[in-house]
Amino acid sequence: MTMTMKKPEFGITSPELDDFYPDMKRAQFDIGGKTIYIETGRISRASSGSVILQCGETTLMANATASEGVRSGIDFFPLLIDYEEKMYSVGRIPGGYNKREARPSEKAILTSRLIDRPIRPLFPDNYRNDVQIVVNGLASDGENPTDVLAILASSFALTLAENAPFQGPLGAVRVGRENGQFIANPTYKQIAASDLNLIVAGTADSIMMVEAEAGYVSEEDLVSALEFAHAEIKGQVMAQEAFAHLCGVEKKPFVPKHDNSPIKHFLAEKFEGRINDAYHNADRDGRKDLVSAIKDEAKTTVQALGDDHEINVLRKAQETDVFSDAFKSVEKKVMRAMVINEKVRADGRSPEEIRPIKCHVGVLPRVHGSALFTRGGTQVLSIATLGSPGDLQRLDGVEPDTEKHWMHHYNFPAYSVGEVRPNRGAGRREIGHGCLAERAVAASLPTQAEFPYTLRVVSEVVASNGSTSMGSTCGATLALMDAGVPLKRVVGGIAMGLIKEGDDTVILSDIQGLEDFLGDMDFKVTGDTEGITALQMDIKIQGISIDIMRRALEQARQGRLHILGKMAEAIQAPREDLSTYAPRIETIQIDVAQIGAVIGPGGKMIRSIIEETGATIDINDEGLVHISTNDGVAMAAARQRIEDLTRKFEAGQVLKGKVVSVIPIGAFIQLAPGKDGMVHISQFPFRVGIVEDAVNVDDDVVVRVVDVDDRGRINLTMRDVTDEMRAEHGLAPLVEPDMLSERPEREERPRGRGGNDRGGRGGGGGGRGGRY
Secondary structure, eight states: OOOBOOOOSSSOOOTTHHHHOTTOEEEEEEETTEEEEEEESSSOTTSSEEEEEEETTEEEEEEEEEOSSOOTTOOSOOEEEEEEOOGGGGTOOOOSSSOSOOSOOHHHHHHHHHHHHHHGGGSOTTOOSOEEEEEEEEEOOSSSOSHHHHHHHHHHHHHHOTTSOOOOOOEEEEEEEETTEEEESOOHHHHHHOSEEEEEEEOSSSEEEEEEEEEEEOHHHHHHHHHHHHHHHHHHHHHHHHHHHHTTOOOOOOOOSOOOHHHHHHHHHHHHHHHHHHHTOOOHHHHHHHHHHHHHHHHHHHHTTOTTSHHHHHHHTOSSOHHHHHHHHHHHHHHHHIIIIIOOOTTSOOTTOOOOEEEEEOOSSSSSEEEEEEETTEEEEEEEEEEOGGGOEEOOSSSSOOEESEEEEEEOOGGGGTOOOOOOSOOHHHHHHHHHHHHHHHTTSOOTTTSOOEEEEEEEEEEOSSOHHHHHHHHHHHHHHHTTOOOSSOOEEEEEEEEEETTEEEEEESOOHHHHHHSSEEEEEEEOSSOEEEEEEEESSSOBOHHHHHHHHHHHHHHHHHHHHHHHHHOSSOOSSOOTTSOEEEEEEOOGGGHHHHHOGGGHHHHHHHHHHOOEEEEOTTSEEEEEESOHHHHHHHHHHHHHHHOOOOTTOEEEEEEEEEETTEEEEEEETTEEEEEEGGGSSSOOSSGGGTOOTTOEEEEEEEEEOTTOOEEEEOTTOOHHHHHHTTOOOOBOOSSOOOOOOGGGSOOOGGGOOOOOOOOSOOSOOOBO
């Protein structure tokens, strides 16, 4: 990978730039034919590492800051990632009263998680200093997605941070597919047309993170895409190393303040055998009780050593819980040795074995669709709701997508793991897991044209022992089928794990919570019998090879087939009929020019239809009208109102109407709500003295359309309407009156619509008038 110096394509440029910012460094490199510009040293010079990265006109600023010390009581790596969307990046002012960015959007939260997942494993295990990465979207061109660029910018910033022991650099690339060819970092338009949306992050040697949404892509194609992505990643790593060298970065070595190996050796020597015996108890609750009792005894034993003992001196010298960390390391060693050496897991399963599965559908009354998915100690209750098109979610962010008709929401309450804590709404984990299942099922959903409903599934995790996101994927599919949503295929999911010790590697199917906690990988794969719809991989070690990925995908496929078979035992295809409580939707296509007639001034007309019928009515910009209700009478009434409002009148049509107004020269006939036509006095079938000799207000009549003028006025006639035509519309034949009324004087004449008092006896009819 070659790096070249270039004047930046962003910000200020002048001959004095280098003199004013002596530490500024700039370079460029390519990703899949796109030029990436990188700059440091001009702004944000107080952070540990700061860069501005630009692709096209999409521009990001990443700032990485590492604290110099460890906060009191921290026994984990406190990495904080914030991706901040700015509405100014797309030239918009935020909505709401305050007119400023508020809580992060769902996309911003998912991007923050996307950055966190590959970066976290690349710090030393016992590093406890605070590290924060803030990525600001400064400008967005609406063409180049920001999420993958944000990962890359974060890695650049960390690589430049001399006091952060980041074991990168890290590369990241999105892979799409167009005409059978893979594309690196495709545009939004290319992503929409692709059957693969794959994000891969990794180092020069291995893959760290995978995220994918796909349209039933085969395992073989996915492996090829991973190989394509890793080739691009290697180039990005070389570019970062070259840029760090250009900037003269010298990383400070990380040396742990304390060596905790004595306490780990002590606990292993005294208690490893008993912990091993406990881990061979396949009963989860029994195993937990045994391990808890051993831990309590171990703590008492350590305390009895006395304050002057080396171990207790070491414990007191640190503000974190050294004992729990050491005991966990012994547990981890025991669990992993069982898998590697005996090919037996803590619950007694073999590496490929799936926990017992039971599926139920229709478990709740009144809701539109429901399912209970149980796999081992994990249970997920999924509930599907069908809404009208107007129930869609409107997205207020910087991404091109502005609305969603399919939503999956995942809830993980404390009681699902036997804990007590307040519910403060969906956190980053809940949003991430909900989105994964949402992407997994998306490829199977019918189009809006085929099934114009807004769909929402809520998955309540009622018991958790690992793989809850995959349980919610299966539960969501079952609930939608129970609701009668015509899914194209049935989608299931499985979570895979990994135990890697040196060259010994064991892949685990359907991991439980313990194996996620003490293992090396959480690899989630969803799809049907033919291919993959979504993928998510997180690891705790510094990368895995393509070969391990290939093996994991094949083992996941076998497990997925087993799970799909169990799901089919509960329901094999979507129900033919919707729930009686679900709304029915009828669709009417109207002319775009008639949208205003249906909506009315200020929405008056459409509101009146909704209030009178109780139906929900949605109209899109293409003139597609959706009427939603589960009341058949309301549906018919609303449909009739809209058809009347949008009815087109053409010469020759014979229609039934009602007289709504009489004027001296004729009568106005209501043909439909808001649609009146006029019958001139000369167009009555008999000669009349005054209009009232022929018709009165509220009379039902049958008329023929003569023409519609260029101002939209409808001219009607009754002269050639036969008795047969009247009978077809439920009216009796005409009856000729016995006498002709005298025409009133001008000042006594009733004034008609618009105050028009033009009169005359009419003519051309011949014979005597009749009332009808």
